[in-house]
Amino acid sequence: MRKIKEFIIEKLILICGLASIFFVILIFLFLLKEGLALFKTINPAKFLFGKNWYPISEPGQFGILPLILGSLLVTLGAAIISIPIGVGCAVYIAEVAPLKVKEILKVGIELLAAIPSVVLGFIGMVTLVPWVRNIFHLPTGLTALSGSIMLAFMAMPTIVSIAEDALYSVPKTYKEGALALGATHWQTIYRVMLPAASSGILAAVMLGIGRVIGETMAVMMITGNAALIPHSILQPVRTLTATIAAEMGEAVMGSEHYFALFAVGIVLFVLSFMINVTADLFLHKDKR
Amino acid sequence: MRNTQRAEKIAFFFLFLATLLIVIPVGLILVIIIQKGLPAINWQFISDVPRQGMRAGGIYPAIVGTVYLVIGAIIFALPIGLMAAIYLSEYAKDNLLTRVIKLAIVNLAGVPSVVYGLFGLALFVIFFKFGASILSGALTLGIMILPIIITSSREALESVPYSFREVSFSLGASKWQTIRHIVLPNAIPGILTGTILGLGRAAGETAPILFTVAAFYLPQLPHSLFDQAMALPYHLYVISTQVPNVDEKIRYGTALVLLVMVLFMNLVAIVIRYQFRKKKKW
Secondary structure, eight states: OHHHHHHHHHHHHHHHHTHHHHHHHHHHHHHHHHHGGGGGTSOHHHHHHOSOEETTSSSOEEOOHHHHHHHHHHHHHHHHHHHHHHHHHHHIIIIISOHHHHHHHHHHHHHHHHSOHHHHHHHIIIIIHHHHHHHHTOSOSOSHHHHHHHHHHHHHHHHHHHHHHHHHTSOHHHHHHHHHTTOOHHHHIIIIIHHHTHHHHHHHHHHHHHHHHHOOHHHHHHSBOOOSOOSSTTSOBOOHHHHHHHHTTTSOTTSHHHHHHHHHHHHHHHHHHHHHHHHHHHHHHHHO | OHHHHHHHHHHHHHHHHHHHHHHHHHHHHHHHHHHHHGGGOSHHHHHSOEETTTTEEOOHHHHHHHHHHHHHHHHHHHHHHHHHHHIIIIIOOSSHHHHHHHHHHHHHHHSOHHHHHHHHIIIIIIISOOOSSHHHHHHHHHHHHHHHHHHHHHHHHHTSOHHHHHHHHHTTOOHHHHIIIIIHHHHHHHHHHHHHHHHHHHHHOOHHHHTTTBOSSOOSOOOSTTSOBOOHHHHHHIIIIISTTOOHHHHHHHHHHHHHHHHHHHHHHHHHHHHHHHHOOO
16 A cells, blocks of 8 residues: 555656656747747748838738847847856855855845846836936937846846856865965966856856846836837837737737737747757856 | 056956945845835735726735735645655656756746746636636746746755665665655755745746736736736836826835835745754754
8 A cells, every 4th residue: 555655656756857848848839839820921031030020010010130139139238237247246256255245245146136027127217217318318218228237137146146156166176276376366266266167157147148038027118119120229129028028918819910929939938948058058067 | 476466456356346236236226115115105005906097095906916826826836846856856867867857947947937928828828718817827927936946945855965864764764755754854944945935936027927817907806716816016017117197106115015025035035044054963
């Protein structure tokens, strides 16, 4: 009797162990199921590289190039801001800060990661957006730049905590060896610790960027949502994520517009899948 | 020699600066929200329904909706997540399958939140015909927080020393008995930490509930799992972008309530983890 009970429990545990694989496949399948219907009427190349996103005109135009460029622009800006600051902060926490300060900073970073994106979006709307408008004398502060700055803050916790982990897992002997040879602390960090932790730091950066590309609410609230090909970082843009969030509520189920939004979802899913797999490879390389 | 020391000073100054560039804005965000949100908080704001097209009254239905969603998500995600963690820490061998499972968890954690929204819409709302309901929203959020629960539970289980298991086996206990009576009780604080972090994440997310449950304006409480509901994060989005002329105070107040809820849960999780590490005898 006990054997049967244990057998059932162990099978149940196995099934739950496989649940993650099941859900990833399920998500992808359902995106495909709804999204691929678009390509019965629209050429995939026209979808990916079309310059016009006018989903509700007659006939609708579903080119997502402006959305892809919008996402890339905002992400690039956020990366430029968050990578140096994030990695710098990680080095500070891992190597320079006194123990007490280190503990407090780590909790602070964790809390930053916990702030809901809609709250960051709201605070960006009421503070950052007017600043950007006044500083650059723009008609509106809802620009790619505002989005980049706010998203940098969402990428930083990821970058800091994973990069700090990578630095922490560099064998102590490396550091001691360098110091024993007469290198200063900074020389040790710069010439020994950072190269040794490089693949972990690269993974940190990639996961941070992954978070930015997938971020929805904050970006929708502060980038202005103009589905045009951006020419400067001081223009409003619209990202892939914001398009889905803003338009799905109005899209008629079973319409081309509805399928197109799912097709945008497929693009996002594939993007995040590639980023995560690559980052995972880097993290794994580090551990060998 | 002097040059290298100066270089070190300059470098450390910049590292410190980078840290300040994160800390100060975060501090500012908290101060602004608390300062401007606090005057809005009173009993009526917490306990009343929104009135005059959300320009007055309170946010009670949104708070209740969020609580329902979070509880629903955790009821779904905790058993599956915990069992998945047990599988990974106690049963999984170092083979391709385990590698694929871990990769799937990483990917599940990386799927953009709005894609979860699409998925929830396609699977729960349309395919299973649950409609836009608390059930659909809770299940969507549940799948989203699964990786958080699996990862932290697994860490907690793996940090229980192997010798504990050996003693239990040598006393004739079976594998499941060992897990049930020896490993799990010692891992509870870690599992709790992960669960609370998952709760916090579910409470704050907006995009997954956009098309699966969230009601724009619904000044009453949901009666069943199949009802739509308001939710705090969506409500904040609505009153700050969709409804013109809402009093600033109400916006800040809503942001403050949401922020306090989420940060409180995270702080509790951090404290539990800290206490546990301090008390750990091995």
